[in-house]
Amino acid sequence: MAGALIVYRWELRKLLSQKRTYLGLGAAVAVPIIFVAALALQKGQPTDIAFGRYVRESGLAIPLVLLLFGSIWLFPLITVLVAGDIIASEFSNGTMKTILTRSLDRGQIFAGKTATAFTYAFAALLAMGITALAAGTIESGFHPLVSLSGTRVPAPRALGLVAASFAVYLLPMGALACVGLLLSALTRNSAAAVVGTLMFALLMQLIGILPGLSGAGPYLLTTQFQAWQGFLRVPVDWAPIVRAAWLTAVYALPALAASYLVFVRADIRGE
Numbered sequence: 001m002a003g004a005l006i007v008y009r010w011e012l013r014k015l016l017s018q019k020r021t022y023l024g025l026g027a028a029v030a031v032p033i034i035f036v037a038a039l040a041l042q043k044g045q046p047t048d049i050a051f052g053r054y055v056r057e058s059g060l061a062i063p064l065v066l067l068l069f070g071s072i073w074l075f076p077l078i079t080v081l082v083a084g085d086i087i088a089s090e091f092s093n094g095t096m097k098t099i100l101t102r103s104l105d106r107g108q109i110f111a112g113k114t115a116t117a118f119t120y121a122f123a124a125l126l127a128m129g130i131t132a133l134a135a136g137t138i139e140s141g142f143h144p145l146v147s148l149s150g151t152r153v154p155a156p157r158a159l160g161l162v163a164a165s166f167a168v169y170l171l172p173m174g175a176l177a178c179v180g181l182l183l184s185a186l187t188r189n190s191a192a193a194v195v196g197t198l199m200f201a202l203l204m205q206l207i208g209i210l211p212g213l214s215g216a217g218p219y220l221l222t223t224q225f226q227a228w229q230g231f232l233r234v235p236v237d238w239a240p241i242v243r244a245a246w247l248t249a250v251y252a253l254p255a256l257a258a259s260y261l262v263f264v265r266a267d268i269r270g271e
Helices: 002-016 019-041 061-070 074-083 088-092 096-100 106-140 155-187 190-209 214-219 222-232 238-264
Strands: none
Touching: 002 106, 019 061, 019 074, 019 106, 061 074, 061 106, 061 155, 061 222, 074 106, 074 155, 074 190, 088 096, 088 155, 088 190, 106 155, 106 238, 155 190, 155 222, 155 238, 190 214, 190 222, 214 222, 214 238, 222 238
16 A cells, blocks of 8 residues: 555656646646637527526526536547656666665556546546536526426535535446556557547547447447436436446456456566
8 A cells, every 4th residue: 555655646746747747637727718708708608508598697507518518529538648758668668677676566556647547537526517607607606406307406516516516426437437547557648548538538539420330329338428308307306416426447447457357467678
């Protein structure tokens, strides 16, 4: 445990020194600012998306609208920027031998790197949520939110539901991070791992809209990015939330186990 924490601190310091880190976090902050700025400068609202019609009534609707937009490309991309690179970069930069000379085993190194990838995904989502909530409140006020069931939810309770929604949103993000780690370990190439994970997410989205395959929709990983909407129904619809919990584990755990096995068994003698 202590060894994994040492690696975790190393990896966080490395992230803070890399420009790529700030690209993802910068996008997470910039998107809600741009959205709210456009809302302030224009009339109307995106009525064809859940909560879009309420963005001028309550700032609490804005983070939820952005969760829907972000599930297509933004958060899958931000997630794999680190997950797809964190192992592959050690091989491509020729530093794998160096880190293995330290008094740490490969399992501890893998645990520290995995925790770092998850932390980055969490930090990006948190940055977007805080920025969207602050900007939305400035623009539209901290007012009650109309739920998907048509009932008005008091602002303090709605804030708690928004926070819970973001927590559920982290589940598929974590699963995608596991896929990114697997491809990072397998390919030893950052670009291949990032693109491969994005293509995996795109394939899931395509399967969900193909005629004749609609029955697979509830079980696709990308569909779980919508599970948080269960919190915004009255009463709370727990079915999609529970399904997201176990289904993301079905995707994440095998990918994580496989990436661990690939990493600890990797032959670096030719590096």
